[in-house]
Amino acid sequence: xxxxxxxxxxxxxxxxxxxxxxxxxxxxxxxxxxxxxxxxxxxxxxxxxxxxxxxxxxxxxxxxxxxxxxxxxxxxxxxxxxxxxxxxxxxxxxxxxxxxxxxxxxxxxxxxxxxxxxxxxxxxxxxxxxxxxxxxxxxxxxxxxxxxxxxxxxxxxxxxxxxxxxxxxxxxxxxxxxxxxxxxxxxxxxxxxxxxxxxxxxxxxxxxxxxxxxxxxxxxxxxxxxxxxxxxxxxxxxxxxxxxxxxxxxxxxxxxxxxxxxxxxxxxxxxxxxxxxxxxxxxxxxxxxxxxxxxxxxxxxxxxxxxxxxxxxxxxxxxxxxxxxxxxxxxxxxxxxxxxxxxxxxxxxxxxxxxxxxxxxxxxxxxxxxxxxxxxxx
Numbered sequence: 077x078x079x080x081x082x083x084x085x086x087x088x089x090x091x092x093x094x095x096x097x098x099x100x101x102x103x104x105x106x107x108x109x110x111x112x113x114x115x116x117x118x119x120x121x122x123x124x125x126x127x128x129x130x131x132x133x134x135x136x137x138x139x140x141x142x143x144x145x146x147x148x149x150x151x152x153x154x155x156x157x158x159x160x161x162x163x164x165x166x167x168x169x170x171x172x173x174x175x176x177x178x179x180x181x182x183x184x185x186x187x188x189x190x191x192x193x194x195x196x197x198x199x200x201x202x203x204x205x206x207x208x209x210x211x212x213x214x215x216x217x218x219x220x221x222x223x224x225x226x227x228x229x230x231x232x233x234x235x236x237x238x239x240x241x242x243x244x245x246x247x248x249x250x251x252x253x254x255x256x257x258x259x260x261x262x263x264x265x266x267x268x269x270x271x272x273x274x275x276x277x278x279x280x281x282x283x284x285x286x287x288x289x290x291x292x293x294x295x296x297x298x299x300x301x302x303x304x305x306x307x308x309x310x311x312x313x314x315x316x317x318x319x320x321x322x323x324x325x326x327x328x329x330x331x332x333x334x335x336x337x338x339x340x341x342x343x344x345x346x347x348x349x350x351x352x353x354x355x356x357x358x359x360x361x362x363x364x365x366x367x368x369x370x371x372x373x374x375x376x377x378x379x380x381x382x383x384x385x386x387x388x389x390x391x392x393x394x395x396x397x398x399x400x401x402x403x404x405x406x407x408x409x410x411x412x413x414x415x416x417x418x419x420x421x422x423x424x425x426x427x428x429x430x431x432x433x434x435x436x437x438x439x440x441x442x443x444x445x446x447x448x449x450x451x452x453x454x
Contacts, residue, residue: 090395090399091392093395094395097180098172101176109227111161112227118154118157119158123365123366126366131360131362169223173220177216180212183402184207184208184212184402187402187404187406188401190407195404200285203282206281207397211394211397215391218387221387225377229376229378236374243367244363247353247367250345257338273393275320276320276321276393279313280317281397283314343372343375346367346371350363420448421448424444425442428441442454
């Protein structure tokens with residue numbers, strides 16, 4: 077499984093690069109997989125034991141108490157073990173997500189500290205701060221939700237399918253036939269919402285940049301009475317953020333209701349078909365209860381994954397903004413340049429040209445002579 081994930085992580089997309097950082101924590105990641113498998117296997121045994129417990133009560137006064145007590149005790153032990161394993165799973169997931177974001181934050185900060193001035197000037201200070209704080213928080217939330225639900229959901233999906241197949245293959249095939257439709261619709265909506273989440277993250281960075289610069293330069297703004305102009309710009313960006321956020325939430329919120337309709341349709345259909353088999357004597361009431369519980373468990377990961385669409389899309393959009401900073405080239409090494417020897421403390425510039433961007437000249441043909449002890453501002 078880890079080998080397949082490493083193959084998936086090959087590439088330059090934000091999701092794959094995040095996955096590579098997660099896979100780099102080999103020990104914690106292995107513990108996450110083992111804990112997810114153990115906790116979900118415990119949960120998957122529950123419906124089968126509940127069905128067997130129901131079958132021990134065959135009618136009025138016809139209860140096999142010895143077997144029923146044994147099954148009830150086993151269920152209590154099972155659910156307590158499941159709760160403890162779920163707690164461990166959450167603990168490991170938090171540790172893995174926190175270490176991944178810590179490494180990503182260190183890489184981003186290290187790259188910012190070594191960027192050329194022209195690259196720093198292309199971004200407002202507030203936008204850079206937003207990438208190190210707000211975007212990192214979005215990645216953390218996405219990893220916390222995504223890591224735990226992705227593995228537990230996959231195991232629950234496969235385990236529920238196997239248990240249902242053992243109970244009744246034909247009804248199982250009917251349930252599984254509707255599953256691709258849920259994933260297809262969820263994928264379609266997710267693709268359309270991805271761009272909106274990217275716009276939301278970029279606009280949030282723009283808004284933070286304007287707010288930070290305005291607060292830092294408030295005395296200057298007040299001297300020139302530019303408050304109305306700054307408030308107007310802030311209101312325009314804030315309105316843009318509101319609309320992009322609303323559209324992103326609207327698209328992502330469509331996923332869960334659509335998949336729930338499909339899953340509820342499957343659940344009701346299974347209930348009717350299984351009840352007919354009980355009436356015909358081909359299925360016990362306990363097996364009917366087990367099958368319905370497994371059907372519900374089979375649908376839950378699909379609903380959970382679609383519920384996570386909002387956080388995952390937001391996390392991927394934020395990761396792209398962080399990786400855009402990490403991918404900027406570092407300032408060239410100046411060790412190969414000749415060393416400056418200062419004798420008398422006099423400085424002279426002759427025909428100096430300078431610009432951050434080659435296409436936009438900033439200083440042209442500067443001639444300046446500074447004597448020792450003078451202070452000159454350019």
